[in-house]
Amino acid sequence: MNVAEAAQSIDGTVMAGRSSVEREIQGGYASDLLSDVMGNSREGDIWVTMQKHVNIVAVAQLNGLAAIVLVNGRKPEPDTMERADEIGIPIISTPMQAFDAIGILFNRNVRGRRSV
């Protein structure tokens, strides 16, 4: 499944980084502690979070994440969108809460890939 298809499945809107929506998703990670995401997410993951600070783009870039999903209808801050467009990291905003969005993605075979 690619990023555009994942966005559609969770009623999400791609808010930034549209140039990379064709990218395939390899797995998933969910956390709001960015230090934890830096340590534990994997390249190609779709990342589900509440955080919308501009640092999320850097973390996604650092770990080569496929996309960021902001849940509960949260919208990225303007500087976050700007950075995401520059670097080509798609940011999806979904009205769903994290539990439901992750459930849908899981049912479509997106899995966490690290057991800690």
Place this chain on the structure above:
Amino acid sequence: MFMVDTHIHTCLSPCAELDMHPSAIVDAAVRAGLDTIAVCDHNSAENAAAVQRAGKAAGLAVIPGMEITSAEEVHILGLLPDMAAALELQSKVYRALPGRNDENVFGMQVIVNEFAEVLGFEEHLLSGATTLNLNSVVAAIHDVNGLAIASHVDREGFGIIGQLGFIPPDLPLDAIEVSRRTPLPVARASFAPQGKYPILCASDAHEPKDVARAATFVLMKEASLEELRRALTGEGGRTVLGGGRLMEDLALHILDIAQNSLEAGASTIEIEIVEDVPEDSMVLSVRDNGRGMDKDALARATDPFYTTRTTRSVGMGLPLLAAAARAAGGALTIDSEPGHGTHIRASFQHRHLDRAPLGDIETTLMVLLAGQPDTNILFRHRINERIFELESRDFRAADIDLSSPVGLAILREAIRRGESGLK
């Protein structure tokens, strides 16, 4: 030199003990030898004025402040020039702070006066997050001429690095704070490797016994926010000399003993740290030629309820160091003779699980050497076969003035090089 604890909660913070009322805080601060404290409750400054008044009566400077929770759930301290600024910032924070407190769930938010009389209970949900993002929080603090400091950057929860992965490079912070969990040398290496931000050590005390558990030593002219600001930017010879954990760090015990030596009128103080890792041994030794102690004074020196001291102390004195040595399979010995001087020696098993960390030698030497032009201080640190030695009269011989900004910078560099050469 001022000893400062920039992060103390009162009973207004729902997570703090109810006995954190103004006079209890001031008493604890004065007893620990602090010159200046900052009162920083979560998202509120309601109790700051009462602590200021209690402090004034005891000769303790109290900076009003606030620990603001940003929308990203990052804690930022705002240290503020006066109560007017604090109340202006507080009203901005209150407007952005949703929810009402439920004291059964989060704890009581008690507003008190300086006599520990309850004036009321704050209703805003102080334990919640504001809707202000990080940039707005820092801007709001700067708008009222405050200092913005990232709280406990070594903590995962609510610390800026834990929440956001790293410190946003363009965030105009004035300093970062490390909690008493992390020794200063570790913090310096991990969080400010380029020296980008000055580091403050603070207790984040939520109960009276934790006040001054960590503190910062600041070279400035008076206890005020304006002077602290200048020290953070290194203006006019002011500087942050260092900091640490007053009870844990052995380096601060050494500082404490050496300050006793100065009070005893010593003209020479020899400080030695010998770490022999293969032999599992660590020995701290401070020898001076001060006035010494007679038998009675000697017997009382390790009695926790006795002190000859009339001025303030750094650290918690010999009884605590004796306990720290015993806990690590070692001992404390004192040899002293009236008129000849005192030699204090503490031994430890180096690898003992309960051996306290050495802490920051840089702080010890900066505080000692910066303030003492007339005393020769010899420092020797040996780790196995490597030795670092430094003597204050060498600086004087080279015409380096250790009370000048340049002199302090040279001294700091010499200590850093010497200490890193031991690794």
